Amino acid sequence: QVQLVESGGGLVQAGGSLRLSCAASGNIFSIRAMGWYRQAVGKQRELVATISNGGSTNYADSVKGRFTISRDNAKNTMYLRMNSLRPEDTAVYYCNAETLLHNYWGQGTQVTVSS
Numbered sequence: 001q002v003q004l005v006e007s008g009g010g011l012v013q014a015g016g017s018l019r020l021s022c023a024a025s026g027n028i029f030s031i032r033a034m035g036w037y038r039q040a041v042g043k044q045r046e047l048v049a050t051i052s053n054g055g056s057t058n059y060a061d062s063v064k065g066r067f068t069i070s071r072d073n074a075k076n077t078m079y080l081r082m083n084s085l086r087p088e089d090t091a092v093y094y095c096n097a098e099t100l101l102h103n104y105w106g107q108g109t110q111v112t113v114s115s
Helices: none
Strands: 002-007 010-013 018-024 033-039 046-052 055-061 067-072 075-084 089-096 104-105 107-112
Touching: 002 089, 002 104, 018 033, 018 089, 018 107, 033 067, 033 075, 046 089, 055 067, 055 089
Parallel strands: 010 107
Antiparallel strands: 002 018, 018 075, 033 046, 033 089, 046 055, 067 075, 089 104, 089 107
């Protein structure tokens, strides 16, 4: 089992920045990759960014150049630095951890960007 706890969401004006954190605990050695997803009201959950154990990253086109995903393995924590935020970035952001057999999810953290 892997437990994930997100933090760092909030209300920010357009053009502002936020940093989300995801603390992992439990069987962390089983994690192969981690990522951030988001779900806006009335929309499906979508990929934001992923990072592998080797540090390879992948971003949705909509956030490239604005968001940066990173991991601190010593702290078992993943981050998402979000710059130049737009109202369309408003969503609940979820942390994800992928193991060989399961996908684990955090409880989500709300990000609201006002225009």
